[in-house]
Amino acid sequence: MARPRQALLTRERIVEAASALVDAEGLDALSTRRLATELSVQGPSLYNHFATKSDIVDAVADAVIEQVDVSAFGTFPWDEALRRWARSYHAVLSAHPNIVPVLAQGPGRRPGGLAMAEAVYGALVDAGWSYARATHIGALMRYLVTGSALGSFALGFDVDPQLYDRYPHLGHAPRLAEHHEAVDEGAFELGLDLLITGLTARYEMGTR
Amino acid sequence: MARPRQALLTRERIVEAASALVDAEGLDALSTRRLATELSVQGPSLYNHFATKSDIVDAVADAVIEQVDVSAFGTFPWDEALRRWARSYHAVLSAHPNIVPVLAQGPGRRPGGLAMAEAVYGALVDAGWSYARATHIGALMRYLVTGSALGSFALGFDVDPQLYDRYPHLGHAPRLAEHHEAVDEGAFELGLDLLITGLTARYEMGTR
DNA sequence: ACCTGAACACCGTTCAAGT
DNA sequence: ACCTGAACACCGTTCAAGT
Numbered sequence: 499m500a501r502p503r504q505a506l507l508t509r510e511r512i513v514e515a516a517s518a519l520v521d522a523e524g525l526d527a528l529s530t531r532r533l534a535t536e537l538s539v540q541g542p543s544l545y546n547h548f549a550t551k552s553d554i555v556d557a558v559a560d561a562v563i564e565q566v567d568v569s570a571f572g573t574f575p576w577d578e579a580l581r582r583w584a585r586s587y588h589a590v591l592s593a594h595p596n597i598v599p600v601l602a603q604g605p606g607r608r609p610g611g612l613a614m615a616e617a618v619y620g621a622l623v624d625a626g627w628s629y630a631r632a633t634h635i636g637a638l639m640r641y642l643v644t645g646s647a648l649g650s651f652a653l654g655f656d657v658d659p660q661l662y663d664r665y666p667h668l669g670h671a672p673r674l675a676e677h678h679e680a681v682d683e684g685a686f687e688l689g690l691d692l693l694i695t696g697l698t699a700r701y702e703m704g705t706r
Numbered sequence: 707m708a709r710p711r712q713a714l715l716t717r718e719r720i721v722e723a724a725s726a727l728v729d730a731e732g733l734d735a736l737s738t739r740r741l742a743t744e745l746s747v748q749g750p751s752l753y754n755h756f757a758t759k760s761d762i763v764d765a766v767a768d769a770v771i772e773q774v775d776v777s778a779f780g781t782f783p784w785d786e787a788l789r790r791w792a793r794s795y796h797a798v799l800s801a802h803p804n805i806v807p808v809l810a811q812g813p814g815r816r817p818g819g820l821a822m823a824e825a826v827y828g829a830l831v832d833a834g835w836s837y838a839r840a841t842h843i844g845a846l847m848r849y850l851v852t853g854s855a856l857g858s859f860a861l862g863f864d865v866d867p868q869l870y871d872r873y874p875h876l877g878h879a880p881r882l883a884e885h886h887e888a889v890d891e892g893a894f895e896l897g898l899d900l901l902i903t904g905l906t907a908r909y910e911m912g913t914r
Numbered sequence: 915a916c917c918t919g920a921a922c923a924c925c926g927t928t929c930a931a932g933t
Numbered sequence: 934a935c936c937t938g939a940a941c942a943c944c945g946t947t948c949a950a951g952t
Contacts, residue, residue, distance in 0.1 A: 500916075500917055500918065500950085500951040500952040501915060501916040501917055501918095501951080501952050502916080502917075502952090503952095505915080505916065505917090506916080506917075507916085507917090529943085529944060529945080530944080530945060530946085531943085531944075531945090539917070539918090540917070540918060540919080541944095541945080541946090542917080542918070542919085542945095542946075542947080542948090543916075543917050543918075545945095545946070545947085546915080546916050546917070547916090550945085550946085551945065551946090599807050599856070602853065602856040602857045603856075603857040603862055604857050604858070604859065604861065604862015604863060605862060605863060605864075606862065606863070606864050607864045607866070607869060612863075612869070612870075612873055612876065613873070615863075615873075615876060615879070616873040616874070616875050616876050619875050619876065620874070620875035623875060629878065630889075630892065631896075633859075633860075633882070633889055633892075633893070634889070634892050634893040634896045635893075635896075636859070637854075637859035637860075637889065637890065637893035638893050638894075638896060638897045638900075640853065640859060641849070641850055641853030641854045641859075641893065641894075641897065642849055642850065642853060642897075643853075644853045644856065644857075645810065645848065645849030645850060645851075645852045645853025645854075645856070646845075646849045646853075648807070648810040648811075648852065648853070648856070649810045649811040649812050649852075650812070651812065651841075651844070651845035651848060651849075652841075652845075653812065654811055654812015654813060654814065655812060655813060655814070655820075655823075656813075656814050656815045658815070661815060661820070662820075665820055665821070665823070665824040666824070666828070667824050667827050667828035667831060668820065668823060668824050668827065670837065671823070674841070681838075681841055681842070681845065682845065684838065684841075684842050685841070685842040685843075685845035685846050685849070686849075688839075688842045688843075688846060689846045689849065689850075689901065691904075692846075692900060692901050692904035692905065693897065693900050693901070693904075695904060696899075696900035696901075696903060696904050697900065708931085708932040708933040708935080708936055708937065709932080709933050709934060709935040709936055709937095710933090710935080710936075711933095713934080713935065713936090714935080714936075715935085715936090737924085737925060737926080738925080738926060738927085739924085739925075739926090747936070747937090748936070748937060748938080749925095749926085749927090750926095750927075750928080750929090750936080750937070750938085751935075751936050751937075753926095753927070753928085754934080754935050754936070755935090758926085758927085759926065759927090
């Protein structure tokens with residue numbers, strides 16, 4: 499087969515297959531040859547649609563960010579909007595943890611990432627926050643969300659109980675995994691509440 | 707050359723060279739062959755000292771964590787200790803950003819990571835925080851520190867000004883890079899202050 | 915325009931052979 | 934015990950050849 503009259507690949511199909519592969523088996527499992535096999539073509543065919551593998555990864559990352567709901571910024575006061583956006587951002591990234599290392603690097607040139615930054619920053623500035631503080635708040639929210647999505651805290655400890663013999667306070671560590679969702683959610687919600695409550699207090703004091 | 711009478715390699719020398727390579731050129735530059743070349747041996751020689759490349763990466767990560775100063779937990783009240791530890795943790799990770807994706811996965815079986823967790827968790831529990839809250843606070847601090855060290859917020863935006871024509875609020879984005887240190891530090895310090903202040907308030911209210 | 919096979923310069927890891 | 938060369942099964946990417 500050389501060129502078929504109907505193209506075998508589209509950017510959309512490639513991104514879909516790549517996303518599924520990353521979600522199912524992780525970033526390391528995404529190789530151009532493996533992805534091509536999944537799409538029933540040969541590796542080099544992908545280069546007719548993307549210039550590099552990195553561009554494919556970026557497209558996967560942006561498809562995830564586009565799922566984040568920023569609509570609250572149009573309909574709620576800044577603090578409630580921030581809370582709703584952060585929860586959506588957190589939920590989306592927690593559903594796709596394998597791509598988080600890419601998202602944690604920032605929006606770069608990705609349209610979805612830039613659109614999200616525009617919505618957040620615009621809403622904060624419109625609410626009266628200084629440019630500097632609006633930037634800090636946007637950064638801080640990204641730190642919290644990517645930091646929590648990047649690695650489950652509760653699953654970050656090896657389950658071998660014997661490992662903790664030398665650490666008197668860590669006896670419960672190997673059993674954290676059993677309720678890791680509650681632990682990770684609890685930590686995120688605590689952080690979100692502390693940040694928003696603290697920001698609201700400062701806002702009302704006029705230190706914006 | 708077969709076996710020399712004095713071993714050419716030690717685990718220490720391998721970790722040192724690997725750390726230097728990761729710091730200078732990033733995790734992707736760390737290949738067994740490249741690392742071996744740096745040490746004037748052949749690739750397979752490394753396997754006499756480490757079982758897998760992953761074990762080498764873990765050793766590099768733990769060498770970084772061991773630099774974090776946890777001594778404040780013995781000498782200061784929990785809130786001040788938390789603040790001092792977090793700043794040290796942040797400074798160390800910011801000095802070695804390329805290894806942060808590994809650290810963000812948790813301590814696993816790494817002794818340095820476990821020792822740090824022991825110090826933090828122990829101090830919080832001793833101060834009167836519940837097991838659940840102590841876990842949440844430890845998680846939260848890791849989220850903030852790894853999230854901020856993983857990718858500079860200010861450097862996460864492409865510098866091409868034309869890119870921002872469609873985003874009315876992001877006109878300053880390409881110039882964030884000029885003062886990225888101040889921006890990233892400001893966001894981290896804001897976050898740290900909001901978290902500790904909020905935790906202190908809850909502690910004093912008795913909700914531990 | 916778009917897919918292919920062949921090729922290049924890489925990977926991590928195994929293993930028998932050497933001292 | 935520890936280093937080596939050869940080998941295996943992989944990588945990302947280029948490119949001329951095909952329709």
